[in-house]
Amino acid sequence: MNNSLARILDGMIATLRTEVIPRLDDEFARGQAFGAVDLLNNLKPRIDWLVTPLFDEVRDQRALLARLAEVFRGTAAPLEAAFEEPGAGTPAHALEQLRNELDMKICASIDWLARERAALPAATVAAAEAAIKQHMQVQLKREMSLTPKPLFAEIARAE
Amino acid sequence: MSVAEQDPFGEESVRRRLAAFLSARHGSDTRIEKLKRFTVGFSWLTYGFEACWSERGVEQRRGLILRIGPPNGIFAPYKASLQFHAQQVLHGSGVPVPRVYWHSDASDLFDAPFFICERVAGEAPIPWAPDGGEVFDDATREQLAEQFVGALAALHTFEWRGTPLEDIERPVTAHNAALSQIEFWEEVTSRSRLRPFPAVAWALAWLRANCPAAPRVSIVHGDYRIGNFLEQDGRITAILDWELTHLGDPHEDIGFIGLRAWSGRSPYLCQLIRREDLYARYEALTGIKVDPDIVRFYEVLNNFKLFAIHTAAAGCFEAGRFNDLRMPAMGAQIPRILLQLERMIEGVA
Numbered sequence: 001m002n003n004s005l006a007r008i009l010d011g012m013i014a015t016l017r018t019e020v021i022p023r024l025d026d027e028f029a030r031g032q033a034f035g036a037v038d039l040l041n042n043l044k045p046r047i048d049w050l051v052t053p054l055f056d057e058v059r060d061q062r063a064l065l066a067r068l069a070e071v072f073r074g075t076a077a078p079l080e081a082a083f084e085e086p087g088a089g090t091p092a093h094a095l096e097q098l099r100n101e102l103d104m105k106i107c108a109s110i111d112w113l114a115r116e117r118a119a120l121p122a123a124t125v126a127a128a129e130a131a132i133k134q135h136m137q138v139q140l141k142r143e144m145s146l147t148p149k150p151l152f153a154e155i156a157r158a159e
Numbered sequence: 160m161s162v163a164e165q166d167p168f169g170e171e172s173v174r175r176r177l178a179a180f181l182s183a184r185h186g187s188d189t190r191i192e193k194l195k196r197f198t199v200g201f202s203w204l205t206y207g208f209e210a211c212w213s214e215r216g217v218e219q220r221r222g223l224i225l226r227i228g229p230p231n232g233i234f235a236p237y238k239a240s241l242q243f244h245a246q247q248v249l250h251g252s253g254v255p256v257p258r259v260y261w262h263s264d265a266s267d268l269f270d271a272p273f274f275i276c277e278r279v280a281g282e283a284p285i286p287w288a289p290d291g292g293e294v295f296d297d298a299t300r301e302q303l304a305e306q307f308v309g310a311l312a313a314l315h316t317f318e319w320r321g322t323p324l325e326d327i328e329r330p331v332t333a334h335n336a337a338l339s340q341i342e343f344w345e346e347v348t349s350r351s352r353l354r355p356f357p358a359v360a361w362a363l364a365w366l367r368a369n370c371p372a373a374p375r376v377s378i379v380h381g382d383y384r385i386g387n388f389l390e391q392d393g394r395i396t397a398i399l400d401w402e403l404t405h406l407g408d409p410h411e412d413i414g415f416i417g418l419r420a421w422s423g424r425s426p427y428l429c430q431l432i433r434r435e436d437l438y439a440r441y442e443a444l445t446g447i448k449v450d451p452d453i454v455r456f457y458e459v460l461n462n463f464k465l466f467a468i469h470t471a472a473a474g475c476f477e478a479g480r481f482n483d484l485r486m487p488a489m490g491a492q493i494p495r496i497l498l499q500l501e502r503m504i505e506g507v508a
Contacts, residue, residue, distance in 0.1 A: 001487075001490070001491055002353055002354065002470070002473045002487075002490035002491065002493050003473050003476055003477050003487040003490050003491075004477065007476065007477050007479070007487075008487050011476060011482045011484060011487065012484060014482040015482045015483070015484050018482070019482070096354075099354075100354045100355060103354065103355045103356065103357055104355045106357045106360075107355045107356075107357055107359075107360035110357060110360040110361055110364055111360055111364065113364075114364035114367070114368065132357065132361065133361075133501075133505075135357070136357055136358050136361060136501055137501065139357070139358075140358060140494055140497055140498040140501060141498075143494035143497075143498075144494050144495065144498055146494075147491060147492065147494050147495060150488070150491075150492050150495075151488075152287050153285065153287035153288070155485055155488070156285045156287065156386075
């Protein structure tokens with residue numbers, strides 16, 4: 001997901017209250033909508049994102065950065081020392097922050113490779129590109145496994 | 160004063176301001192009837208209405224569209240002048256566009272830039288059929304495809320030099336057309352301040368390394384697809400949504416038509432025409448040779464543009480500027496766009 005859980009829940013509650021409920025003519029439907037608002041209010045302090053995919057993501061990011069450090073050894077690539085593995089009880093918001101920091105490092109490596117590729121040995125470029133591509137494919141497939149088919153037709157037609 | 164009346168973009172507020180504005184223009188008290196805000200789109204707010212006034216004792220009635228670029232919209236701050244002038248200069252050409260009447264880039268009248276144009280009859284078909292199949296029957300598709308390509312050809316061969324567009328648009332040449340679009344959409348992406356994506360850094364590096372020169376500089380619609388035209392009885396009555404229009408490489412619009420998002424599982428681009436038929440018909444009408452490599456470049460760029468738009472929507476929602484739940488729903492589909500982007504680059508690298 002690319003919005004924070006708290007904002008999504010707040011937005012759902014606000015939309016139900018200001019846009020949906022005032023337009024519902026049916027008493028039973030209005031009661032159900034208020035029930036949904038009540039449930040969302042109760043969920044807010046109790047839930048967080050699933051941590052398993054975030055742990056998997058961070059593990060793969062660390063592996064890629066370690067591989068790039070190896071491939072780019074002896075160059076001026078902007079790579080730091082290995083990042084520590086997050087502890088088992090790390091909460092989702094801390095994992096999200098770590099994931100974003102590591103993605104930022106990967107993006108910086110991609111930018112550096114694009115700028116310097118002409119000056120690097122072909123084997124170095126090929127090895128780095130292969131590692132980055134494989135990582136991106138795994139990352140995107142993981143995200144897709146969590147992404148249901150969109151309801152574009154229903155949203156556009158409102159039916 | 161009720162909440163509805165306080166909302167500057169609520170129907171009552173818009174009705175009151177429209178009546179005052181049009182009364183001054185018509186020199187006669189003008190009533191606003193059948194005012195309706197449309198739910199389509201995420202950027203400009205769109206209202207349909209009928210203006211009724213008296214001219215030399217004769218009752219006049221005209222169907223109009225008001226579009227407002229709100230300060231909290233996903234591409235704010237907005238200007239109305241570009242799309243107003245684009246529609247103005249194209250009116251009467253081979254590109255069917257609604258006639259435009261008034262506009263302003265200032266925020267004094269509607270608290271935001273706006274323009275008013277004629278309301279054209281027709282429905283906007285959407286690219287998604289409920290069963291995932293074809294949207295049109297064969298005869299309708301053929302009819303619409305011919306007009307769809309014809310209007311595009313007329314747009315791309317339109318002589319924009321010497322029109323107001325020449326002064327409004329940033330200087331674009333055949334050599335910086337691609338790069339200027341990359342930079343524009345990169346800027347949109349950076350404004351949304353969402354998480355970084357390696358697939359995006361990868362795509363940007365590829366795009367910058369592969370910028371083609373344009374065969375000519377044309378008016379580019381920027382959002383030319385099914386869903387952005389009105390159709391009535393097999394006739395395209397208007398090409399809509401000129402918000403993203405700019406000067407650039409005509410291949411850009413062809414690359415937009417070719418995005419899988421508009422065809423789904425159909426073999427017809429935009430549910431209208433096969434790729435080879437599009438190229439052949441377009442070349443015959445324009446004399447512009449379609450370069451498949453440049454089209455593929457623009458398909459990658461346009462997919463990045465879709466990413467930027469989805470990111471902007473998610474960012475707008477995250478910042479609390481809108482509670483429209485379609486925006487985070489768009490944000491949730493970003494992995495699908497990035498996967499497509501990565502596959503496209505792999506396919507053309």
